[in-house]
Amino acid sequence: MLLRLLLLAVVLLAAGPAAAQADIVDASLAGKINESYDNSVAVSGSPLVGLRLGGVQAASGNSVIVAGPPAADNGVCLRVTTRDGRFSAANFYAPAAGVSGELIRVAPLAQEYEPQLSRYPADEVAFRAFASASGNCSPGGAVNLPIFDGDPAEPRQLVVFANGKSQAATASLYETEASEAPAGLAPVATAGCTPAGGSMIAFDLVCKLQLPPGFNGRALLSVEFSDGFSTDRYDYRTLVPHLAAR
Numbered sequence: 001m002l003l004r005l006l007l008l009a010v011v012l013l014a015a016g017p018a019a020a021q022a023d024i025v026d027a028s029l030a031g032k033i034n035e036s037y038d039n040s041v042a043v044s045g046s047p048l049v050g051l052r053l054g055g056v057q058a059a060s061g062n063s064v065i066v067a068g069p070p071a072a073d074n075g076v077c078l079r080v081t082t083r084d085g086r087f088s089a090a091n092f093y094a095p096a097a098g099v100s101g102e103l104i105r106v107a108p109l110a111q112e113y114e115p116q117l118s119r120y121p122a123d124e125v126a127f128r129a130f131a132s133a134s135g136n137c138s139p140g141g142a143v144n145l146p147i148f149d150g151d152p153a154e155p156r157q158l159v160v161f162a163n164g165k166s167q168a169a170t171a172s173l174y175e176t177e178a179s180e181a182p183a184g185l186a187p188v189a190t191a192g193c194t195p196a197g198g199s200m201i202a203f204d205l206v207c208k209l210q211l212p213p214g215f216n217g218r219a220l221l222s223v224e225f226s227d228g229f230s231t232d233r234y235d236y237r238t239l240v241p242h243l244a245a246r
Helices: 004-014 018-023 115-116
Strands: 024-029 033-037 049-051 063-068 075-082 087-095 103-107 126-133 157-162 167-174 189-195 203-209 218-226 231-240
Touching: 018 024, 018 087, 049 075, 049 231, 063 075, 063 126, 075 103, 087 103, 157 189, 157 218, 167 203
Parallel strands: 024 103, 049 126
Antiparallel strands: 024 087, 033 087, 049 157, 063 103, 075 087, 075 126, 157 203, 167 189, 167 218, 189 203, 218 231
């Protein structure tokens, strides 16, 4: 028991002051892990590939900390994708019945291919987490949950990893619980997306949104792509945890 408490203290300190002050609960993998590592890769089918709160740092071993989902959807679906597309995983994690927290630690991210995943730098791995009540990991309409890297220097930076397929893009965040931004509503943050660099197969853009002081709660993330002739916009319901306002 003492050893477990000491290990928990080490994890909290490594995650930074904000995480150390938040409630962190553990969520366990439900069923057999779904992961793959392949030299033959396919381009990601979703424009949104990852979402982080804070600067880009490595995950703590074979786990990652996620913003806690709304109470009614206390499970977390997590998709892990390397920038080159070779490693991918999609799994459902659930905390113990009746347990909830502002942050959730999910583990493991990989089993058979954990050695391969561990060799990727932090900025070459995208995590997309979203709330789920049943384990049906369909992201359509789900509330997206940022990964928390625990960087005390950038607690109000929301980092978006997107698949623009060589198109330019802009990311915006709106203070609304709606599934699309009401007409005339101004965003609370907007940022142009920049090329991710390197082997850009699964995602090729990174968008860094600076959140206003004190901003947290339900929001709508919009990513708009342009090929120079027309634009395509994608909206994602998102939850920014209270720790972003600290």
